[in-house]
Amino acid sequence: MDALPGLPDGLLARLALLATVALVSSCVWSYLRSPLRHVPGPFFARISDLWRVGSWWTGHAQLTLIQLHRRFGSAVRLGPNMISLSDSNLINVVYSSKTPWIKSDMYASNDVVVDGVVTSNLFNTTDQAWHTKMVKPLRNIGTVTKTLAFEPAVDETIEIFCSKLDQMASEGVVVPMEKWLLWFAYDCLHKLTFGYHRGYLETGSDVGNFIKDAYGGLIYFGLCVNMPLLDRFLMKNPLMKPFLGPPPFLWAFQQAYADVAERKRKHEAEGTSPGSSDFLDLFLGARDSFPDIVSNDDVVVNYLFVNLVAGSDNTGISLAAIVYHVYRNPRILEKLRNELEVEKVNGTLPASYRDTSRLPYLDAVVHEGLRIHPPIGLPLERVVPASGWQMPDGGPFIPAGTKVGMNSWVSNRDEKTFGPEDVDEFVPERWMPRNGESDEAWKGRLGRMKSLMLTFGFGTRICTGKSVAMMELYKVVGTLVGKYDMTFMTPEWKMENIWFVFPSGFDVKIQQRR
Numbered sequence: 001m002d003a004l005p006g007l008p009d010g011l012l013a014r015l016a017l018l019a020t021v022a023l024v025s026s027c028v029w030s031y032l033r034s035p036l037r038h039v040p041g042p043f044f045a046r047i048s049d050l051w052r053v054g055s056w057w058t059g060h061a062q063l064t065l066i067q068l069h070r071r072f073g074s075a076v077r078l079g080p081n082m083i084s085l086s087d088s089n090l091i092n093v094v095y096s097s098k099t100p101w102i103k104s105d106m107y108a109s110n111d112v113v114v115d116g117v118v119t120s121n122l123f124n125t126t127d128q129a130w131h132t133k134m135v136k137p138l139r140n141i142g143t144v145t146k147t148l149a150f151e152p153a154v155d156e157t158i159e160i161f162c163s164k165l166d167q168m169a170s171e172g173v174v175v176p177m178e179k180w181l182l183w184f185a186y187d188c189l190h191k192l193t194f195g196y197h198r199g200y201l202e203t204g205s206d207v208g209n210f211i212k213d214a215y216g217g218l219i220y221f222g223l224c225v226n227m228p229l230l231d232r233f234l235m236k237n238p239l240m241k242p243f244l245g246p247p248p249f250l251w252a253f254q255q256a257y258a259d260v261a262e263r264k265r266k267h268e269a270e271g272t273s274p275g276s277s278d279f280l281d282l283f284l285g286a287r288d289s290f291p292d293i294v295s296n297d298d299v300v301v302n303y304l305f306v307n308l309v310a311g312s313d314n315t316g317i318s319l320a321a322i323v324y325h326v327y328r329n330p331r332i333l334e335k336l337r338n339e340l341e342v343e344k345v346n347g348t349l350p351a352s353y354r355d356t357s358r359l360p361y362l363d364a365v366v367h368e369g370l371r372i373h374p375p376i377g378l379p380l381e382r383v384v385p386a387s388g389w390q391m392p393d394g395g396p397f398i399p400a401g402t403k404v405g406m407n408s409w410v411s412n413r414d415e416k417t418f419g420p421e422d423v424d425e426f427v428p429e430r431w432m433p434r435n436g437e438s439d440e441a442w443k444g445r446l447g448r449m450k451s452l453m454l455t456f457g458f459g460t461r462i463c464t465g466k467s468v469a470m471m472e473l474y475k476v477v478g479t480l481v482g483k484y485d486m487t488f489m490t491p492e493w494k495m496e497n498i499w500f501v502f503p504s505g506f507d508v509k510i511q512q513r514r
């Protein structure tokens with residue numbers, strides 16, 4: 001083969017040889033000399049992150065990881081510099097609030113580049129000081145009282161959802177339930193964020209392809225999470241700019257800026273102050289309490305957008321998981337209906353948050369769904385701090401800079417915390433008092449399970465939308481179970497793990513109960 005024009009004869013071949021030698025040496029070093037060599041794991045995972053990319057590619061990386069932990073134990077080497085942990089007690093160490101370990105570089109591929117500037121958000125930032133500052137207004141907003149102010153908007157969305165279900169029930173059509181629950185979650189959070197529905201439920205479709213675009217972004221994120229180097233060669237590479245097109249969600253960002261401007265105009269014209277019926281008003285109000293943080297419209301739009309993207313798929317998938325498992329188990333469905341009837345909660349539908357959140361069996365069902373099918377299906381990575389970390393129970397010393405993560409699909413199946421019932425099965429009874437268990441012992445066990453379930457994250461980076469999400473889950477599950485029967489049209493649903501574990505094939509015919 002001729003040398004490339006401009007390159008001396010043979011230089012290309014020598015460069016290729018040099019690169020191969022460097023790569024092979026790094027693999028051999030990684031395998032033989034790495035300080036992590038005593039942590040067991042698949043052979044290829046020890047030498048290259050490509051092993052993780054391959055596992056992700058299959059679409060069921062969470063199931064592979066469960067199997068790996070059952071084979072190798074509580075610590076598994078997932079990459080040359082990455083360890084996965086399964087012991088739910090270690091959540092308190094890795095995600096501790098007191099001395100937080102920072103998020104790893106896997107999150108950086110979620111940054112967007114706008115006009116050449118890399119922009120982070122609350123979810124993906126690895127800058128702990130910036131996060132501590134930016135999260136303050138949200139912590140203030142996420143109180144239970146503020147969440148209750150959102151309830152009428154959730155009710156309105158449930159009513160639209162039920163009117164569509166009533167219509168589909170009377171037509172006898174097959175309902176792809178996981179899609180409708182996703183549209184519910186997107187519409188509900190859009191209403192809570194901007195004060196109006198985007199129209200997913202009304203039209204029964206993905207308006208403006210927002211959900212499809214979000215899915216495309218997640219595929220990219222999920223790929224780079226496993227090998228962050230790829231992001232530096234792709235999206236964050238200036239040479240790739242001509243091939244990338246406009247930044248994702250450009251039109252949705254423009255719409256968000258227009259919504260903020262319109263709301264400010266409205267308050268000015270009417271002489272009103274921002275209230276608390278949606279996040280947009282809450283953030284405009286937060287400008288007074290946190291003027292140095294919520295300093296301009298860019299910050300407000302950043303908060304609103306991350307809410308929408310971080311919260312919608314998560315809630316839709318969780319709803320689908322809970323509803324699927326309940327309707328697949330007639331015994332559980334019956335027991336839940338009895339509780340709703342005895343407590344007279346199904347007298348008023350949509351079921352109220354105050355009524356539904358105090359029902360122990362509904363609470364058990366919701367937590368069991370969140371435990372067995374958490375929406376996020378890859379480890380939440382953190383970096384071991386400068387002091388290094390001595391693993392417990394005679395494990396090896398893990399040096400500073402190592403990436404360590406827990407996957408909630410794995411830690412939520414930790415038998416020590418969530419057993420002795422079969423941890424792979426949907427058994428809400430694990431959250432209920434056992435025969436002969438005192439009230440005090442049950443409450444202690446319940447509190448421990450709830451605090452060690454990783455579905456919403458933990459510590460300083462715990463989900464800021466948890467109380468809003470829980471309100472949606474209790475109310476929607478309470479309402480559906482009270483109002484509808486479902487007949488399954490497929491033997492089983494399928495799952496695809498790209499970062500979120502999306503279900504498909506939850507096809508049912510529905511009948512109104514009354």
Ligand code: HEM
Nearest residue numbers: 122123310311314315318380455456457461463464465469
């Ligand atoms: C069942 C539903 C939900 C689940 C399971 C869930 C789960 C999570 C998890 C695991 C994290 C932390 C990820 C990490 O450590 O890397 C997170 C962060 C976040 N979630 Fe959620 N989420 C849900 C709903 C929501 C909703 C409804 C909202 C908005 C109202 C929301 C907004 C956020 C934000 C803004 C963050 C970043 C927080 C920070 O780093 O300070 N989430 N969520």
